Amino acid sequence: MTVAGPAHAASDHSAGSQQPEVVASGLAGPLSVDVGNALDVYVTQNFAGLLSTVDQRGRVSTVHELGLPPDAGELTGVAYRGRFTYHIETDYSGAQGPVSHIIRTSRTGERTVVSDDLWAYEVANNPDGDRTYGFTDLDAPCAAELQAFQEGLPPERELPPLAEYSGIVESHAYQLDVRRGTIYVADAAANAVLAVDESTGDITTVSVLPATPIEFTADVNDGLEGELGLDLPDCLVGNEYTPEPVPTDVQADVRGDLYVSTLEGAAGEMAPLSKVYRVNRSTGSASTIAGGMFGATGLAVDNSGDIFVAELFGGKVSMIKRGGSRAETVFAADSPADVALRGRTIFATTGVFGDGALVKYRR
Numbered sequence: 001m002t003v004a005g006p007a008h009a010a011s012d013h014s015a016g017s018q019q020p021e022v023v024a025s026g027l028a029g030p031l032s033v034d035v036g037n038a039l040d041v042y043v044t045q046n047f048a049g050l051l052s053t054v055d056q057r058g059r060v061s062t063v064h065e066l067g068l069p070p071d072a073g074e075l076t077g078v079a080y081r082g083r084f085t086y087h088i089e090t091d092y093s094g095a096q097g098p099v100s101h102i103i104r105t106s107r108t109g110e111r112t113v114v115s116d117d118l119w120a121y122e123v124a125n126n127p128d129g130d131r132t133y134g135f136t137d138l139d140a141p142c143a144a145e146l147q148a149f150q151e152g153l154p155p156e157r158e159l160p161p162l163a164e165y166s167g168i169v170e171s172h173a174y175q176l177d178v179r180r181g182t183i184y185v186a187d188a189a190a191n192a193v194l195a196v197d198e199s200t201g202d203i204t205t206v207s208v209l210p211a212t213p214i215e216f217t218a219d220v221n222d223g224l225e226g227e228l229g230l231d232l233p234d235c236l237v238g239n240e241y242t243p244e245p246v247p248t249d250v251q252a253d254v255r256g257d258l259y260v261s262t263l264e265g266a267a268g269e270m271a272p273l274s275k276v277y278r279v280n281r282s283t284g285s286a287s288t289i290a291g292g293m294f295g296a297t298g299l300a301v302d303n304s305g306d307i308f309v310a311e312l313f314g315g316k317v318s319m320i321k322r323g324g325s326r327a328e329t330v331f332a333a334d335s336p337a338d339v340a341l342r343g344r345t346i347f348a349t350t351g352v353f354g355d356g357a358l359v360k361y362r363r
Helices: 118-125 140-151 218-228
Strands: 021-027 030-035 041-045 050-054 060-065 074-080 084-089 098-105 111-113 132-135 173-179 182-187 192-197 201-209 240-242 247-252 259-264 274-279 285-294 296-303 306-309 317-319 328-334 338-342 345-350 358-362
Touching: 021 050, 021 060, 030 050, 030 296, 030 345, 041 074, 041 358, 050 074, 050 338, 060 345, 084 118, 084 173, 098 118, 098 173, 098 296, 118 182, 118 201, 182 247, 182 328, 192 247, 201 259, 259 296, 274 296, 274 306, 274 338, 285 317, 306 338, 306 345
Parallel strands: 030 074, 030 338, 074 173, 173 247, 247 296, 296 338
Antiparallel strands: 021 358, 030 041, 041 050, 050 060, 074 084, 084 098, 098 111, 132 240, 173 182, 182 192, 192 201, 247 259, 259 274, 274 285, 296 306, 306 317, 317 328, 338 345, 345 358
């Protein structure tokens, strides 16, 4: 998953006058957050390759630095369990292709690789390889026009396929959660939720997220053209398009159910298409809890079953009440990327495309 700038980001000020308190600022792309057992909060500074901790006075300290330039590697996703932090490291610089692992770090700084290679698992299994995306029912003239358009692009402007295609062999392990010796991973490019056995490193597929067709409206077309700087064939407007679901976060509740947020591909950066699913760990079946969110990139579930969602392109943190089916604004924020809970306090990372910050909001 590539998170672009908020082409249509907006702030919803309907939640009232209370504003979140800034705990720390000056963070570089804080896309993930989790709370520790004490008063520290852990954040990833993705654009700097850093895993950091923020204390209650707002002081930022480095837990680990990736040590690779941004185009050669990535550090993302953070979970804190049992005095350990867990995060994902990916190295794109190897001659044999990318490698990606989950790293566990102790309070004393001891680092342990606790997963097999997530990229190698994708190459060997491609969980969504039997799924179909893109424009699946174009008439012959429009299909030919789209093919000519894509084939005519220069190499430096090459796009992902728009015409009908099957799941691509590609991994982008983005967020994770840890419960009772199992690490759950939202792989945004594999379009799957994976499970890692912490004791052996073995990886299995829990669920491949549903792909939901949408109408390719003029608004989606205009937004995509603006982001790409290209004029798409006019005949695409009004046709059915199936975006990749792109899971962006996974959380397990106290009963063990999994909750997953999705971006819904590039179209989800142009329109409020994001969904939150409940996934059965045993069967892998996914049921929709709520939709209509704008760029859901992080979520957290409290002990009562309420779900809090960071809507990156919607400019707000929202809540789906237990048993509810719609997201309601809790507070407005600049490009919120992730949320975490401690009691009745919501922590969120914001401003990820500029002056990144960690904020907190008392419910």
